[in-house]
Amino acid sequence: MGIYLVSVGAASWAQDECARLLDAALAERGLPPWPGPGAAAGDFEEKLAPSMDAFAGVCERHGVTEFLDASLIVPVDFDGLIELPVANSFDDVTNVVSAYRLRAAMAPIAAEIGLPGDLPGGPLALTQAIEDPLTFYTALFRQAAEHSLRHGCPLTYV
Numbered sequence: 001m002g003i004y005l006v007s008v009g010a011a012s013w014a015q016d017e018c019a020r021l022l023d024a025a026l027a028e029r030g031l032p033p034w035p036g037p038g039a040a041a042g043d044f045e046e047k048l049a050p051s052m053d054a055f056a057g058v059c060e061r062h063g064v065t066e067f068l069d070a071s072l073i074v075p076v077d078f079d080g081l082i083e084l085p086v087a088n089s090f091d092d093v094t095n096v097v098s099a100y101r102l103r104a105a106m107a108p109i110a111a112e113i114g115l116p117g118d119l120p121g122g123p124l125a126l127t128q129a130i131e132d133p134l135t136f137y138t139a140l141f142r143q144a145a146e147h148s149l150r151h152g153c154p155l156t157y158v
Contacts (some may be wrong), residue, residue: 069095099148
C-alpha cells in the first residue's frame with residue numbers, strides 16, 4: 001500500500017479523460033496538442049514513503065514548490081501548472097506540470113545536495129536504494145522528469 005509515482009502507457013493514456021482536456025488546455029496557451037506516449041514508453045515506478053518535509057522546505061527556499069501540487073507530469077514544455085477538471089485518487093482536480101520545468105527545478109537542488117548523476121534505475125530502484133528523504137525526493141523527481149522526457153510518457157500518482 002501507499003502512494004506510487006508511475007508511468008502511463010499509450011493504451012491507458014488513450015482512455016484517460018486528461019488526454020483530451022490537456023490538449024484543449026495546451027491550445028488555450030497557443031501550444032500544439034500532445035500526441036501522447038508511444039507504444040514503448042518504458043516503465044517507471046517508485047513508492048513515496050518517507051516524509052517530504054525536508055524536501056518541501058528546500059523546494060520553498062528555491063522557489064519551486066508549485067510542482068508539489070501536481071498529480072500529472074507530461075513531456076510538454078509550458079509554464080506553471082495546468083489545472084484539469086478531472087478528479088484523481090488524491091484531489092478533485094488534476095494539476096499538470098511540465099517535465100521540462102520539473103527537471104529544471106530539480107537541477108539546483110540536486111547540485112546543492114550533491115546528488116550523483118548515476119543513480120539506480122528500474123521499478124522501485126530509488127525506493128530500495130536511498131534512505132535519506134531529501135536525497136530520495138530530489139532523485140525521484142529528477143528521475144521522473146528525465147524518464148518522462150526520455151520516453152515521451154506521462155507519470156501520475158496511484
